[in-house]
Amino acid sequence: xxxxxxxxxAILKKFGISVPQSRLIYDLAGVGEAFIDINKPIVLKAQILxxxxxxxxxxxxxKDPEEAEREAxxxxxxxxxxxxxxxxxxxxKLNIVKELYLGVTIDNTRxxxxxxxxxxxxVDIEDVAAKTPEKxxxxxxxxxxxVREYEIRRLIKQTGxxxxxxxxxxxxxxxxxxxxxxxxxxxxxxxxxxITAEGKxxxxxxxxxxxxxxxxxxPELETLKQERFENPLEQEGQKRGVNFANLKGDVAxxxxxxxxxxxxxxxVKAAGGQPACFLDTGGGLSVERVENAxxxxxxxxxxxxxxxxxxxxxxxxxxxAEEVTKGFLNVISNRKPQIPIIGVIQGVGADRAVGIxxxxxxxxxxxxxxxxxxxxxxx
Ligand code: GDP
Ligand code: MN
Numbered sequence: 001x002x003x004x005x006x007x008x009x010a011i012l013k014k015f016g017i018s019v020p021q022s023r024l025i026y027d028l029a030g031v032g033e034a035f036i037d038i039n040k041p042i043v044l045k046a047q048i049l050x051x052x053x054x055x056x057x058x059x060x061x062x063k064d065p066e067e068a069e070r071e072a073x074x075x076x077x078x079x080x081x082x083x084x085x086x087x088x089x090x091x092x093k094l095n096i097v098k099e100l101y102l103g104v105t106i107d108n109t110r111x112x113x114x115x116x117x118x119x120x121x122x123v124d125i126e127d128v129a130a131k132t133p134e135k136x137x138x139x140x141x142x143x144x145x146x147v148r149e150y151e152i153r154r155l156i157k158q159t160g161x162x163x164x165x166x167x168x169x170x171x172x173x174x175x176x177x178x179x180x181x182x183x184x185x186x187x188x189x190x191x192x193x194x195i196t197a198e199g200k201x202x203x204x205x206x207x208x209x210x211x212x213x214x215x216x217x218x219p220e221l222e223t224l225k226q227e228r229f230e231n232p233l234e235q236e237g238q239k240r241g242v243n244f245a246n247l248k249g250d251v252a253x254x255x256x257x258x259x260x261x262x263x264x265x266x267x268v269k270a271a272g273g274q275p276a277c278f279l280d281t282g283g284g285l286s287v288e289r290v291e292n293a294x295x296x297x298x299x300x301x302x303x304x305x306x307x308x309x310x311x312x313x314x315x316x317x318x319x320x321a322e323e324v325t326k327g328f329l330n331v332i333s334n335r336k337p338q339i340p341i342i343g344v345i346q347g348v349g350a351d352r353a354v355g356i357x358x359x360x361x362x363x364x365x366x367x368x369x370x371x372x373x374x375x376x377x378x379x
Contacts, residue, residue, distance in 0.1 A: 001210045002049045006089045007224060008206035011183070012190070015175045018202045020091040031072045034090040035065045041093040044071050048083035051207060054123045056080050061093060094204055099192030100159065101125050102173050104180040106187075107140060115139040115147065115177060117169075119159040121192040147177050168201050169193065184214030233277075233300055240292040242281050249274030251375050252297045254312040256281045264313055267368050273376035276300065276307045285319060290327025294341075298331065301339045309340045311375035313368055316347030323349070325356045332360050340378050344371045 003011075009019045023034035024047075035042060046058035053059055058080040062068035068090075075085055101121030107114035118136040120128045128135050137158035141147035153170045161169055172193065180188045189207040196202060210218065215225060229235040230246070237244025243258065251273045255261040258280045265275040277300055281293045294310075301307040314321065331337075341362045345353050354364040365371035 001212055001215060001221070001225060001228065003208040003210070003224065004047045004049065004087075005045065005206055006047060006087075008188070008208035009203065011179060011208065012176075012203050012206055015179055017172050017175055017190075018200065019206070020094060020202055020204065022089055022091040025072070025088050025090055026086065028069060028072055028076065031069050031090065032065050035062075035068045038090065038092050042068060043091045043093045044068065044075055045089040045091065046075050046078070046080050046083075046085045047087040047089055048080055048085065050081045050083060052123070053080055058085075094194050094202055095197035096192075096194050096204070097197050098195040099204075100169065100195070101128075101136070101189075101191045102169075102176055102193050103187065103189040103191070104177050104185070105189075110140060112140050112143055113177075113180065115141060115152070115155060115173065117155050117159050117173060119161070125191055141177070146181075147174070149174065152177070165195065165201070172201065172203075179208075183208070184211045184217060185209060186211050233296065233303070236299070237279070237296060240296060241289065242279055242293050242296065244296060245278040246300070247275050247277050248306065249276040250306050250308045250379075251372075252276045252279070252300050252307050252310045254279035254281065254293055254297060254310070256283060256285055256314050260313060260315060264311065264368065264372070267372045268311065268376065271369075271372045271376040273372070276304060281314075285314065285316075285324045287324055287327040287330070290324045291330050294328060294331045295335070298335050298337050298339070301337070307339065309342060309375040309378040310337075311342050311371060313344040313371065314346075316345070316349060316353075318348065320349030321345050321347060321353035322356060325353045328357055328362060329360055332362075340375070342371050342375045342378075344368055 006024050013019050021038055023037055025031060025034055041063045044060040046053055060071040060075060062071050072088055075088055078085060099122040101118040103116040104113055116136055116138055118128060120135050137155050139151055139155045152174050156166055156170045176188055186209040190203045192204050194202050194204040233246050234244050251268050253261060253264045253268060253275045255264050261278055261280045265278060268275045279293055279297060281289055297310050343362055343364050345364060357364055
């Protein structure tokens with residue numbers, strides 16, 4: 001799960017790393033107030049879950065409230081890197097003397113964390129990494145004994161810093177490693193870490209991704225997780241214990257197993273259709289789960305007039321297919337769907353299941369190719 005800049009900065013702050021004075025705004029009405037609060041030239045930063053905003057026009061500057069309002073209005077209307085902007089972080093503008101780079105991530109080739117520091121921070125760090133990798137100092141700490149203070153200092157020294165700056169930046173990187181470890185992060189980055197004209201060291205930007213598989217260890221992030229769902233149906237899917245991703249298309253797709261559903265999406269596209277969603281019921285199908293899943297697809301079809309058909313494929317390895325057909329029958333008798341439901345059922349008890357479903361008005365096909373073809377034909 002990627003955090004927004006403002007969420008990542010709140011964590012940095014909690015760990016004693018300086019971040020700029022800021023206000024988060026959700027609409028134009030907030031800009032004036034933010035300007036008055038901060039009371040000096042500001043930066044307006046589009047909050048999106050993507051990097052490289054500076055180059056894409058997502059970072060704007062303003063000296064007075066009028067300019068701030070103009071820039072904010074443009075940002076709220078703009079689409080930066082394919083993302084709509086629903087919130088802007090308004091910050092005091094820093095007087096930048098130098099931009100450093102600090103980061104901790106996983107080095108996949110070694111299977112250990114890698115701590116990184118460079119004096120060449122800023123929007124071109126990717127170029128630095130590609131063309132002059134020697135300008136990024138690396139450290140692979142021993143994960144069992146942790147990172148040592150002298151190792152961090154040696155790393156920062158390699159970036160050319162000395163004196164008090166060396167001590168201060170080392171202490172920031174030390175905390176950043178802690179954050180990485182404590183939050184089960186995949187990456188934490190401060191780019192740029194800014195040295196200001198006033199001699200302060202401030203995290204001007206922050207990036208943080210948390211390992212999805214470790215989220216259960218961080219219940220305090222649950223609300224952030226809920227906010228990530230772009231679509232209420234996706235949230236509903238989570239409540240119902242199925243994996244639902246909303247898409248734009250004409251065939252709503254479901255299957256038991258993520259790999260199966262992905263191949264169904266491909267099949268729909270190959271047949272000239274567009275999948276309207278991805279629904280993976282997961283393994284161990286029960287009547288209840290099938291009921292919940294089909295019901296969710298009908299909700300989707302009701303909300304989205306583009307959806308012309310429901311297509312599903314279930315493979316039964318252990319539990320007999322005819323048992324879960326009850327789930328289909330319950331939903332059909334409750335909701336009396338108007339939309340065609342087309343499917344493929346294979347495995348244990350498939351023949352009997354197909355017989356029952358056909359009687360209930362569901363059209364079954366022996367193969368995915370045939371089923372998809374029929375689903376795409378519905379217009
Ligand atoms: P990113 O492009 O998404 O990584 O966004 P950043 O927050 O890193 O901002 C991009 C660049 O904008 C930075 O590298 C700075 O050069 C510039 N920038 C951001 N904040 C400030 C600021 O407060 N003052 C000044 N002078 N420049 C800033
Ligand atoms: Mn940045």
